[in-house]
Amino acid sequence: MVEPLIKLENVWKIYQLGKVELTVLKEMNFEINRGSFVSIIGPSGSGKSTLLNIIGCLDIPTKGKIFLDGQDIQKLSEDELAKIRGKKIGFVFQQFNLLPNLTAIENVVLPMVFQKIPEEKRFGRAKKLLEMVGLGERIFHKPAELSGGEQQRVAIARALANNPEMLITDEPTGNLDSKSGEMIMEILKELYQKGERTIIVVTHDLQIASFSKEIVHIKDGQIVSDHEAMKKVLWLRENSRSI
Secondary structure (H helix, E strand, O other): OOOEEEEEEEEEEEEEEEEEEEEEEEEEEEEOOOOOOEEOOOOOOOOOOHHHHHHOOOOOOOOEEEEEEEEHHHHOOOHHHHHHHHEEEEEEEEOOOOOOOOHHHHHHHHHHOOOOOOOOHHHHHEEEEEHHHHHOOOOOHHHHHOOOHHHHHHHHHHHOOOOOEEEEEEEOOOOOOOHHHHHHHHHHHHHOOOOEEEEEEEHHHHHHOOOOOOEEEEEOEEEEOOOHHHHHHHHHHHHOOOO
């Protein structure tokens, strides 16, 4: 039996706000297999970003267990978690988070510096990644000289710099117009189809979720069966594109 890449067992996340307990996630049980393309969907405040932080080893559960590659992440030190994040996981956020004083290629090179990739390999790999996302002619432009869609493509290239096994994206099209958003999702779909890594998209947008192969619905911190939303996702997938 093939071991899942991610496995959550009865995961809860509870924040203590003074004398008040705020339960953000409760009784989370699901698995994500290697090579999957998964959308985690739900309304604002449903717990999607908190779940993403736990899956991405940025946070740990209050109760329950999460396994990454069979390892219980709660048994790992912060240094060990940081190494996993650096090597196994690439992150793409709604706000792009590019360094404004660096060019596109310098932004993509930066994660390789932290992972001590030999200098002679960094720029060649960064250039190939930027060409892959359609920015081969814009590698020396700074973020302020790029459109929102172009900045997000730089962010995707940067997330792939260390060839991570998993790519986690949090509302990756949230700050983009529909055309730019669709281009970003086409890039993610192509990465999935190449079979090189697991793609996880957190979104409230069913149109965006329709690009993915699997759907996890969250409401009020719990996984739910949302048949109406699933019907709409299937309709969008069948009438707009094919995975």
